[in-house]
Each structure stands twice: as C-alpha cells, then as structure tokens.
Amino acid sequence: MTDTIRCQSTGGLFPHTHALNIPVDAINTPPKDGITLTTSEEYSLIFKHKHQVHITLDELIKVNRGEKVSVRDTDKGRHSFVIST
Numbered sequence: 774m775t776d777t778i779r780c781q782s783t784g785g786l787f788p789h790t791h792a793l794n795i796p797v798d799a800i801n802t803p804p805k806d807g808i809t810l811t812t813s814e815e816y817s818l819i820f821k822h823k824h825q826v827h828i829t830l831d832e833l834i835k836v837n838r839g840e841k842v843s844v845r846d847t848d849k850g851r852h853s854f855v856i857s858t
C-alpha cells in the first residue's frame with residue numbers, strides 16, 4: 774500500500790468533514806499536471822457525497838518544502854483542506 778498523508782476538510786454546506794489521503798509519492802515526485810484526488814464519502818444531512826480535489830504541481834512542491842498549502846474542492850469550493858507534511 775502506498776503511504777499517504779491524511780488531512781481533514783473544513784467548511785461545507787451543513788458542516789461536515791471529509792478525509793483526503795494524499796499519496797506521499799506525489800509529494801516526493803510531483804507530476805507536472807498535479808494530481809486529482811477523491812475525498813472520503815460523507816453525509817451532508819441525508820446526502821451521501823464526495824468531492825474531487827486538484828493539487829497543482831506548485832502546491833505539491835510547496836508541501837514538499839514543508840509549507841502549508843490550502844486547497845479547495847473542485848465542485849463548488851465549499852470545503853478547504855490544509856495540507857502539510
């Protein structure tokens with residue numbers, strides 16, 4: 774299994790939290806197009822859903838340098854995820 778860094782979202786409609794697992798490989802060797810990940814599936818009231826999150830090459834490089842990077846989901850951007858190693 775690939776090593777991952779786990780982070781939690783904040784925000785959302787009817788506040789709820791998604792987990793996002795970022796592969797360590799993508800941080801150590803960032804692909805030039807960045808990566809697109811899918812969050813865990815959670816309930817917002819009765820609706821079970823998940824989101825996609827895109828992390829750019831630049832953002833991956835920053836995380837690799839030890840900086841904190843904040844990204845948003847690609848649907849409506851209601852959730853934000855703070856990524857740091």
Ligand SMILES: [Zn+2]
Binds near residue numbers: 791824
């Ligand atoms: Zn959500």
